[in-house]
Amino acid sequence: MKRMNAYDKAILRYCVGAIIATLLTTGIYIVTVNGLFDSAFVVGLVVLLAASVQLVVQLYFFFHITEEKRPRWQLHSMWFSVAMIVVVVVGSIWIMKNLDYNMGMSAEQMHQYMLEENKKGF
Amino acid sequence: MKQTNDEKSQIATLGLWIYLMTDLMLFASLFATFMVLRNNTACGPAAADIFNMPYILIETLVLLFSSLMCGSAFVSAKFGRLRDMRMYLGLTILFGAVFLGMELYEFSQLVGEGHSWSVSAFLSSYFTLVGTHGLHIAVGLLWAGILLVRLLARPSESNSLRKLGLFVVFWHFLELVWIFIFSVVYLIGGTI
Numbered sequence: 001m002k003r004m005n006a007y008d009k010a011i012l013r014y015c016v017g018a019i020i021a022t023l024l025t026t027g028i029y030i031v032t033v034n035g036l037f038d039s040a041f042v043v044g045l046v047v048l049l050a051a052s053v054q055l056v057v058q059l060y061f062f063f064h065i066t067e068e069k070r071p072r073w074q075l076h077s078m079w080f081s082v083a084m085i086v087v088v089v090v091g092s093i094w095i096m097k098n099l100d101y102n103m104g105m106s107a108e109q110m111h112q113y114m115l116e117e118n119k120k121g122f
Numbered sequence: 123m124k125q126t127n128d129e130k131s132q133i134a135t136l137g138l139w140i141y142l143m144t145d146l147m148l149f150a151s152l153f154a155t156f157m158v159l160r161n162n163t164a165c166g167p168a169a170a171d172i173f174n175m176p177y178i179l180i181e182t183l184v185l186l187f188s189s190l191m192c193g194s195a196f197v198s199a200k201f202g203r204l205r206d207m208r209m210y211l212g213l214t215i216l217f218g219a220v221f222l223g224m225e226l227y228e229f230s231q232l233v234g235e236g237h238s239w240s241v242s243a244f245l246s247s248y249f250t251l252v253g254t255h256g257l258h259i260a261v262g263l264l265w266a267g268i269l270l271v272r273l274l275a276r277p278s279e280s281n282s283l284r285k286l287g288l289f290v291v292f293w294h295f296l297e298l299v300w301i302f303i304f305s306v307v308y309l310i311g312g313t314i
Contacts, residue, residue: 006201007197007198007201007203010197010200010201011194011197014190014193014194014197015190017190017193018186018187018189018190021186021301022183022186025179025182025183025186025301025304026179026183028305028309029175029179029309032309032310032313033175033309033312033313035313043309043310043313044310047305047306047309047310048305048306048310050305051301051302051305051306054301055298055301058294058297058298058301062189062193062294062297063291063294069132073136073139074135074136074139077139077140077143078143080143081143081146081147084147084150085146085147085150088147088150088151088154089150089153089154089157091154092154092155092157092158093154093157093158096158
C-alpha cells in the first residue's frame with residue numbers, strides 16, 4: 001500500500017472526528033428515544049456526559065485546541081467561559097427551583113390568597 | 123516592527139475566539155432560561171408532544187457533515203489545493219442551507235399547528251434559543267457566500283487562508299452549540 005501524503009492524513013483526521021461525533025450523536029439518540037433508562041436523572045446525566053465527550057472530541061479534531069502555542073490564551077479564555085457558564089446555568093436552575101418550591105401553591109389557592117391580600121388593602 | 127502572516131493570523135484567530143466566548147455567554151443565558159422555563163407550559167403542549175425526533179437527528183447530522191466539509195476546505199487551502207477548497211466550501215454552504223431550511227420548516231410546522239412562541243413560556247424560550255442559533259447560521263452562510271465569491275474572483279490572494287480560517291472556527295463553534303441544543307432541548311426536553 002502506498003504511504004499516505006500529509007494532505008490525505010489531514011483530511012482523514014477530520015473524517016475520524018466526524019465519524020466519532022456521528023456515532024456519539026446517533027448512539028445517544030437511540031438510547032434516549034427508545035427509553036432504555038427509566039429514571040429522568042440517569043437520562044439527563046448520560047445525555048450531558050455524551051455531549052461533554054463530543055465537546056472534547058470536536059475541540060481536539062476540529063478546533064485543534066492542543067496545537068495552540070504558549071501562552072495558550074484560547075485555552076485560558078475557554079476555561080474562564082466554562083466557569084461562567086456553570087455559574088449562570090447551574091445558579092439559575094438552582095435558584096429558580098427553590099423559588100418554585102416556595103411558590104408551591106395551586107392556581108386555586110393562589111387566587112384565594114390574592115383575594116385575601118386584596119381585602120387587606122394596599 | 124512588521125508582523126508576519128502567521129502572527130497576523132494568530133492575533134485574528136484570538137480576536138474571533140474572544141468574540142465566540144462572549145457569544146457563548148449569550149447562549150448560556152438562553153440555555154439557563156430554557157432549563158428554568160421548560161416545564162411552564164401553561165396548559166399548552168410539552169416538549170415531548172411536539173418534537174419530531176427522527177427529523178431532528180437528520181438535521182443534526184446534516185450540520186455535522188457541513189462542519190466536516192468546512193474543515194476539509196481549510197485543509198485544502200493550507201495545502202494550496204484551491205479547486206478542492208472551492209468545492210468543499212460550496213458543499214459547506216449547501217449543507218448549511220439545507221440545515222437552515224429544515225429548521226425554518228420545523229418552525230413553520232409548529233406555528234401552523236398553533237404551537238407558536240406566544241403560547242407558553244416553554245415555547246417562548248424554545249423559539250428564542252433555537253432561533254438565535256438559526257440566526258447565527260444565516261449570518262455564517264452569508265459570510266461563507268461572500269468568502270466563496272471573493273475566492274473565485276481573486277484565487278491567488280495571499281491572505282485568503284487567514285480569512286477562511288476565521289470562518290472555519292465560527293462554523294465549528296455553531297456546530298458545537300447545536301450539539302448542546304440537540305442534547306438539552308431535544309433529547310432531555312423531549313424524553314423526560
